[in-house]
Amino acid sequence: MTRKKRRLMVLLLAGLGLGTATALTLTAFQDNLVFFLSPSDVIAQRPPAERAFRLGGLVEAGSVERVTASDGRPSATFRVTDGPNTITVTYTGVLPDLFREGQGVVTLGRLQPDGSFRASEVLARHDETYMPPEVADALRRAGHWNPAQGAAPPAASWNTAPRQPDGRSGG
Amino acid sequence: MDGRLTAGTGATAARPNPGGRSLHRFANPGRFLRATGRLMPFLWAAALLVLGAGLVWGLVLSPADWQQGETVRIMYVHVPMAWLAMGGYTGLAALSVMSLVWRHPLADLTARELSPVGAAATALCLATGSLWGKPMWGTWWVWDARLTSVLVLFFLWLGHAALVRAFDDPERGARAGAILALVGIVNVPIVKFSVDWWNTLHQPASVARLDAPGMHVDILYPLLVCAIGFSLLFAAVVLARTRAAVMERRVRALQLARARREEGAPA
Amino acid sequence: MTLHWWHIAVSYLLTLVVFGSLAIGAAARHRAAKRLLAQLDPRGERP
Numbered sequence: 079m080t081r082k083k084r085r086l087m088v089l090l091l092a093g094l095g096l097g098t099a100t101a102l103t104l105t106a107f108q109d110n111l112v113f114f115l116s117p118s119d120v121i122a123q124r125p126p127a128e129r130a131f132r133l134g135g136l137v138e139a140g141s142v143e144r145v146t147a148s149d150g151r152p153s154a155t156f157r158v159t160d161g162p163n164t165i166t167v168t169y170t171g172v173l174p175d176l177f178r179e180g181q182g183v184v185t186l187g188r189l190q191p192d193g194s195f196r197a198s199e200v201l202a203r204h205d206e207t208y209m210p211p212e213v214a215d216a217l218r219r220a221g222h223w224n225p226a227q228g229a230a231p232p233a234a235s236w237n238t239a240p241r242q243p244d245g246r247s248g249g
Numbered sequence: 250m251d252g253r254l255t256a257g258t259g260a261t262a263a264r265p266n267p268g269g270r271s272l273h274r275f276a277n278p279g280r281f282l283r284a285t286g287r288l289m290p291f292l293w294a295a296a297l298l299v300l301g302a303g304l305v306w307g308l309v310l311s312p313a314d315w316q317q318g319e320t321v322r323i324m325y326v327h328v329p330m331a332w333l334a335m336g337g338y339t340g341l342a343a344l345s346v347m348s349l350v351w352r353h354p355l356a357d358l359t360a361r362e363l364s365p366v367g368a369a370a371t372a373l374c375l376a377t378g379s380l381w382g383k384p385m386w387g388t389w390w391v392w393d394a395r396l397t398s399v400l401v402l403f404f405l406w407l408g409h410a411a412l413v414r415a416f417d418d419p420e421r422g423a424r425a426g427a428i429l430a431l432v433g434i435v436n437v438p439i440v441k442f443s444v445d446w447w448n449t450l451h452q453p454a455s456v457a458r459l460d461a462p463g464m465h466v467d468i469l470y471p472l473l474v475c476a477i478g479f480s481l482l483f484a485a486v487v488l489a490r491t492r493a494a495v496m497e498r499r500v501r502a503l504q505l506a507r508a509r510r511e512e513g514a515p516a
Numbered sequence: 517m518t519l520h521w522w523h524i525a526v527s528y529l530l531t532l533v534v535f536g537s538l539a540i541g542a543a544a545r546h547r548a549a550k551r552l553l554a555q556l557d558p559r560g561e562r563p
Contacts (some may be wrong), residue, residue: 081348084350085349086346086350089346089349089350089431092431093431093434096432096435097435100439102437104439104446108447110450111390111394111446111447112449113391113393113447113448113449113450114450115448118449126443129437134448148506154303167347171323174385174386174387175322175385176316176317176385176386176387176388177382178316181316184450187275189474200387201386201387201450202385202386202387203387203450203452204317204385204386204452205452205453205463206314206452206453206454206462206463207455207463207471208314208317208455208464208465208468209314209315209465209468210312210313210314210315210465210468211312211313211314211315211468212312213315213465214316216313220293222324222453223315230463232460232461233460233462233463233464234460234461235467237461237462237463237464237465237466237469238465239465241312241467246362257519267560274552282533293539295559308524308528318520319520319521319524320520320523320524322524323523323524323527323531326528326531327527331548341550365554368536369535373530373534373535377527377530377531380526380527381523381527383518383523384520384523392552435548448562479535482535482539483553485539485542486535486538486539486542489539489543489545490542490545490546492546492549493542493545493546493548493549496546496549496550496552496553497545497549499553499557500552500553500556503553503556503557504556507556
């Protein structure tokens, strides 16, 4: 029995050491593990203009302007916000299907001299709420939620709400 | 904890046990085969029934998502695969502790048969995630903390499957595999909490979180049924493989004994 | 069929094919081992 206990103790100690080492490593490389910077991070860190990085946040309500460039390619200007800070983004190309005001986005590009961000890639980042279209419509009609303004109300207030009897419908 | 382990299967718990309250009561392969043999038909039937119901519910009856549309249905296979990849790996680590501390031969055998199935589930999680990411995010793959840590999990599964088979002496292979599995367990909390600790393209958890699930019940319930169905199927596959491995080992021992007898007889 | 439905269909088919072949493979291996065992050891414990 003592041999088994000793083996268990060795395992526990090794696990403790491994866990501590991993935690320290992850903390040390914290900055490299971040996939994108928020507008506040960008304003605090001021990445140099020649460095490409990812900027992420919510598309600010009422900020999207879509234009068609002279060569026929679609182009868009919008503001990305994390609440306290906002950065203007310009992008030429096709935006993802889920792109809309109030949606999360992650954009890859460079800072411009005027402080705006020139993106070469825009990815949509949806949040963790899943709801049927009827429930989303009901929340909007009741004035409980405007998707352009940001996240849905607390899940407990809608995740058991009945769907309309007409049943399923496409998104 | 020793006694608790067998209580779960029910079949042997009631029988008086001369072996005492030891983990090694299941080390007796005959007893293991008898106990699980009665369970197998029910396990297969339950897996197919629950999974069939869950997939029809998810693919046909459940509503679309208000912004993702029909594509949200990929979730009903993607999320169970992700849970199995992580839960299965936690099981592999538990088997490895049993193997290293108690030198339990059945734990070695189960771990060996578990890792290819776990690797398959993780590969499916990555593939379905990619198929979901392209239409929703606009990309098949990004190197964010969640996706990268799941890829590491896939390589850990593959590494374990290869390592335990790389030794001529199966016991040494099992020991090396158990150590790899236990070192790799640090990756499981990283997978789970990567979306909370760092900015990732992948969204945070909808179901396994402290507050109410961020998912409407009409989407949540089919997801849970699919998760139960896939878990039952996963368990059935692993158990069937382990039973086969136990019998194959007995076959090899019998063949060896017969060859030895025949060698000795003509003299 | 729209592109989105293609992605859904491929996801489900992939999952069913992989898990289906795992299940069939495990069942076949199990049956073969059981038959061999019965041949080698007819009096033995038949699981």
